[in-house]
Amino acid sequence: MTNNFEKQSIDYPDETIEIASEILKNFELEESPEELEKKFQLGKESNIVIIAEILRKYKEKNLSFPEFTASLQKQLNISQKKAEELATDLKNEVLSLARKSEEITAEETEKPEEPKSQDVYREPIE
Amino acid sequence: MTSLFAKIIEIPMGVILQPILFLGEGFLGLANALLTWVVNISLSGDWALTSPAKNELINVGWTLTRDLANIGIVLGLVFIGLGTALRLTEFKTQKAFVWLLIIALFINFTPLICGLIVDASNILMKFFLPTGVSSEIGETFLEKVFRAHMGGLLEMFAGKVAFASIFKFLVLIAIGFIGGFALILFAALFLLRMVAIPILVILSPIAFFCYIFDQTKKYFEMWWNQLLQWSLIGAVGGFFLYLTHHCLRVIEKTPLIWQRAVPTGAIGSEAAVFLGTVSSYFVVLAFLVIGLLATFQFSPMGAKELTAWAKTKGKSALWAGSKGIGNILRGATTGMYKGTVKGVSEGKGGWGKTLGGLKGFGMGALRGGWTTEGQEEGKTSTVEMATKGREMLEKMHLIPIGSTESYQQKAVAAEAAKSKALSTDTLIKGAETYANTIKGKGMLSNLIQRGELPSSLISQTTKAINQEWLPKKPFLEKYPHAADQLQTTIADVTKNWSANQFAKTTKENWNNAPYVLEAVKRMGKNLGALVRRLDTDKRGNALNVYNQLNQNPEQLNSFLDTNFQQDRKQRAEFIGNFQKLAANIKLDLAYQEPPPTPTVIVETGEKEK
Structure with a gap:
């Protein structure tokens, strides 16, 4: 099967969506179950899915902060002020957790060099 | 004549x-x-x-x-x-x-x-x-x-x-x-x-x-x-x-x-x-x-060694020789029968059927006798015939009930042992080539055991299970998404599973919507973290399933009605978790619409995909 999905260079931690969900709740943007079901029936995406997409695009396309805010305002259909506040919270609590793959790879591969053991086949030079 | x-x-x-x-x-x-x-x-x-x-x-x-x-x-x-x-x-x-x-x-x-x-x-x-x-x-x-x-x-x-x-x-x-x-x-x-x-x-x-x-x-x-x-x-x-x-x-x-x-x-x-x-x-x-x-x-x-040699090598040489002759004869007979039936059914008119039958008879005998596939089919036919005989004896209570099932599965297990050392690719090719034989079923058994059964072989496998050639349980433990082909449901198969067991099979079953829904029901918000650890292909499959369900909500509605009709709270929780799963998938993967399938206008003027 051909794969249409490109692996991203950003790694979010496992709890990202839970944190984002809490932030949405604080901004009273979390849908009730009925609203969620209604959205699903209409083929619309829920706010948490929209946030996830914007988060992905933010890192993937290197969006600037104003672009990120504008994107939130447009997609969630909220005021600019609310969007700015939401963007700030997301930046501080979610984006700060994200790490680039290269960083992780570097962390994993850059192990401190172990001191070389003494060569037993060689006499010490005095 | x-x-x-x-x-x-x-x-x-x-x-x-x-x-x-x-x-x-x-x-x-x-x-x-x-x-x-x-x-x-x-x-x-x-x-x-x-x-x-x-x-x-x-x-x-x-x-x-x-x-x-x-x-x-x-x-x-x-x-x-x-x-x-x-x-x-x-x-x-x-x-x-x-x-x-x-x-x-x-x-x-x-x-x-x-x-x-x-x-x-x-x-x-x-x-x-x-x-x-x-x-x-x-x-x-x-x-x-x-x-x-x-x-x-x-x-x-x-x-x-x-x-x-x-x-x-x-x-x-x-x-x-x-x-x-x-x-x-x-x-x-x-x-x-x-x-x-x-x-x-x-x-x-x-x-x-x-x-x-x-x-x-x-x-x-x-x-x-x-x-x-x-x-x-x-x-x-x-x-x-x-x-x-x-x-x-x-x-x-x-x-x-x-x-x-x-x-x-x-x-x-x-x-x-x-x-x-x-x-x-x-x-x-x-x-x-x-x-x-x-x-x-x-x-x-020295004579002791000769005795041991005679007992092992000699016996196996004689056995291999007689088995070889047996395989040729069995293959030829099966080929004759199948060829004749095919020739008669495909022939048109009285003479056509007779000639078709004769041609099928001769060609079937040659194919069955000389080709490996033909011989394997002959061997399988022998076991099939023996199975039918045993089923009759079972009905007459002359042999223990259920012994026929184990007889068939033993034959497959013996074939599986022969192909155990083969690579997965060879097993997949072999299972396709010898689809109608015990040899092929033995290869399927090895693929199930390795968890490497490709989706193209799932229906062949479920057919073999329905015919009692292969045991149902080991297959469903790895591929519960195929439960509906075996007269059961994913919920029934997985009802006693631990979260750990569920997590183990998730990898092989992500391309199946009923399985994903059942997984959300059973694993709740934990599924999000699990899906993000899958490799890109599997996550892609999961996203495809999500988008399919989103575009066509009947399947989800039916699932919700079956599972949460009485419990509004659980229903709400499920929907929330399902959305979080989607969010987790989308956090790392961009969904791209597949390119539109080109339409070819054939000469008759009809549109064909």
Whole structure:
């Protein structure tokens, strides 16, 4: 099967969506179950899915902060002020957790060099 | 019509069996020549078994060991002297000294002592196997059994002989191979004896020296047993060959009871008369085989290895040979049947059906007999037939209920063991090629066990499970998404699963919407983290499933109605978790709409995807 999905260079931690969900709740943007079901029936995406997409695009396309805010305002259909506040919270609590793959790879591969053991086949030079 | 039918069967059978029959005859002839040669050499005296004067090998070897033993005697004397002076009581020095003196004398005459034993055995062997006896056994089989009956068989190429004659082929092949095998083993035994006895004679001074001290006495005993056994085995083997030869003579002189009992003109009487004639030779053959086994009971060192070889390799060679013939016959028969049915069903009109049937019959026989796939299908048909028979017996309560299922699955397990070491790619290709055979099902079994069953083979596997070739449980433990093809549901399959077990199977089942829904229900928000650890392909599958469900919510609605009709809270929780799962997938993956499928306008003007 051909794969249409490109692996991203950003790694979010496992709890990202839970944190984002809490932030949405604080901004009273979390849908009730009925609203969620209604959205699903209409083929619309829920706010948490929209946030996830914007988060992905933010890192993937290197969006600037104003672009990120504008994107939130447009997609969630909220005021600019609310969007700015939401963007700030997301930046501080979610984006700060994200790490680039290269960083992780570097962390994993850059192990401190172990001191070389003494060569037993060689006499010490005095 | 009957004649045409007979020809169609007999000609391919003749082509298949004729070379095997010639091979059997050749094998028997070769074994007979080998035995005759070995017996003649053994008894001619040209190859002396014990005398250093007549056998240079023994002369050189024995002189060397004798000198070594004499050095040992001197050292032994010193040792006994020291032992006496130092009062080493653990060495019975006085007793050892007496024996040392006797052995010092005997060491120079060991070939003579060995010669007494071996010659006694050779006298018996010579009595049982006077000139010509050993060769007459094989020659009688060749003359009276093979050449007397093979003439008619050659006509089978022309389709002149009745179908029952195929039976003759099989009997003669069996006689050729079993008889040849027994004669070859006798020859090998006598040949080994001719090598073992001189070696024992060469070692005799050392063996005698070992008799002096209690600590080394066991080596003398070991040598002594070997000498006795290798000497006697010649006489014992000769005795059974003598009995076999005598049995052949009696059968030649005495009219045969079975042959007389066959009514003339009875159905299949040709085969019956033949069986009556050769059945007597089967008695002789049995004598030969039992004699061989009895001779092996003496089993000295070396003969033991020969026995083990005969038991394993010999048996498996015979088994492999007969299995091969069986596979060809089974394949040819199945091919004939399937080809005929196909030819008749595809043929148009009366003549068309007849010609189609005949063509299918002939082509099916050839394909079934000569191709591996055909032979495997033949083998599978045999098990299928046996299964049907067993099912009837089960219904009649003559065999335990459920035993048929395990019978089929055992057959598949045996095939699976054969292909266990193959790579996954080879297994996948093999399972596709041998789709309708037990071999293919065995390969599927290995793929299930490895968790490497591709989605293209799922329906083939569920079909095999529904036909009870493969067990349901191990498959569903790995591929619960296929539950609906096995008259069950994912919920039923997974109801007692731990979260851990669920997580293990998630990887293989992400491309299936009902499975993903069940996974959300069972694993809740934990699924998000799990899905993000999948590789990109699998996450892509999960996202595809999410988008499919989003675009077509009927499936989700039906799931919600079935599972949460009564419980609003659980329903809400499920929807929330489902959205979080989607968010987790989208956090890392961008969904791209697949490019539109190009539409091709065919000449008729209809649009075709």
